[in-house]
Amino acid sequence: MKKLKIILGVGLLAVAGYFTVAADHIDAPAVMGGSSDITDYFAFQGQDNNNIVFVANVQGLLAPGSATSSATFDENVMIEFNIDTNADAVEDLVIQAVPRDGKMYFFGPYQPNSTGISSTIKSEALATSVNISQYGGAAAISNSSVSGIKAFAGPRDDPFFFDFAQYSEIIAGNATSFNNPGSDTFAGTNVMSIVVEVPKALLGGSGSINTWVESKRK
């Protein structure tokens, strides 16, 4: 059974590596399958309607078992949540997540020292930290009473769903339509996930924001 899972996992990676189509999984040669490869991004109102939740996933298509248990966040890679509050597609606020010695540290939301390609960390902006959750263990959650920010970092089920194998067949000219029922190519795979829930008051309070997530390497 375990062997079958491993074979399925390897087969999935081979298919995925060939077609490179997904939410953002393995989207480009330079980051494909590496520690900075963002697979997906979500932003939504939290269970508490006063909060917004940001979810960034990296390192997709992890098979259950050893592939997931050995996956780690790269200490040289920052995940930066960019927030534009005045509709010019330039970040006015950032939330930076950086792993160090088994913990994920969260800075912000704060106005960054500079915008764009390069980032530094303003250490005074530290908002919270959380133990990186272990595969097979309970989810470790931090809930800062000072900043009102909740945080999680660790392996999770990949929340993305898509019959990406059949889409690839259509794009390749081998099929003319989707199947019914379809088959979720991402079923049974895991990602490394960072979840941070932030009071709306720290993001401008009302109106709309534009947001995107970046991985940046030291």
Place this chain on the structure above:
Amino acid sequence: MKSIKILLTATCLSVFLFNCSEDDVNDRNFATSPEGEPIEQFDGTYTLEDQMARPAINTVFVNSGSKDTFNTTLPADMGSAFQSSFEAKLLALNPGYTTNALGLDAATFTTVLATDVLTVSLDGTTTFFDGTNVLTGRTLADDVINVELLLIFGGPMGADNPGLTNDNVDANDKPFLNSFPYLASPW
């Protein structure tokens, strides 16, 4: 009594020294805990490698030779750099494209897509599309692929190319949680 004084002086001195050293470490960009203790050093410059906002934009609309470039182009510069190639890609995917269910012609639709940011409402419902609200966020359960397929292939009424507008995978393979951290535990 004298020994108490000495003790107090020593305590004050150590507090003073501790504060001095704390200032020193802050100068070297250590983060400090709420209790004021130095934790870790976070020096250095971090450089962009990957980015995303709306799902599947790079994978669907960016040509194979430009995917790394897209990942390292700032959102404010994406429109001028990628709109025309996005429009060509849209018309290659769907040569019959006129407008879509949002009423956007090819140039307007790809102008929206090329600046890859996710708009999120702070005033209420957040969803990619729920039948009423459009692009006010993205929840875990949103069937974003069907929305994008519909906008690419579905035509002005969403009725064109029915075999291409629904992948018939409508939900995740594990239920999401109602509370933080929302994502399901790993397999």
